[in-house]
Amino acid sequence: GTLLTDLKASIYRISVGFLIASVLAIPIGVLIGSFRTWEAAIEPLVDFIRYMPVVAFVPLSILWAGTSDVQKFLIIFIGTFFQQVLMMMDNVKRVPADFVGLGRTLGLPDRKILTRIVVPSALPGIWDTLRISLGWAWTWLVLAELVAATSGLGYRITVSQRYFQTNTIIGYILLLGILGLITDQVMKALGKVLFRQDSRS
Secondary structure, three states, rough: HHHHHHHHHHHHHHHHHHHHHHHHHHHHHHHHHHHHHHHHHHHHHHHHHHOHHHHHHHHHHHHOOOHHHHHHHHHHHHHHHHHHHHHHHHHHOOOHHHHHHHHHOOOOOOHHHHHHHHHHHHHHHHHHHHHHHHHHHHHHHHHHHHOOOOOOHHHHHHHHHHHOHHHHHHHHHHHHHHHHHHHHHHHHHHHHHOOOHHOOO
């Protein structure tokens, strides 16, 4: 039915948009958290863009990508990527300096210190960042669908508003809340499984 179609469209859009943002944010966040040169070059730009309201990019995204799914991916990307980069940078910076010092004492090159010490130590924090930013992604998805879409949960809310279908609007809002809660709890559960040792400590 209509609900299933909207649900599929929204889940597809958030999955692709969030995946693109995360795949790019993780290595960049790790690099600027590990190397001051990268931090000096990239962090000011990321900081600058993250203060720009995502809503302001909606008209531009429609001009650039029309009302296709690419436009939805773009809004989700803008809304999550820049925040993710800075949060992942902080995750990396919280890795104890003693760990890095031990790697240097053992004569490990920077690349191996990064891959064998820094990244594994930062992974629980990075996972939490992904979990938190996934919640934001739902918000930006709905924003994109409210303005420019022909399907999806946000689109259905807009259509229902035109016909004063309050019950439908409330139902879809509750559904979005449930979906957000489910994804958050799934990420939490996976985090506990993946990082058991960290959670015990």
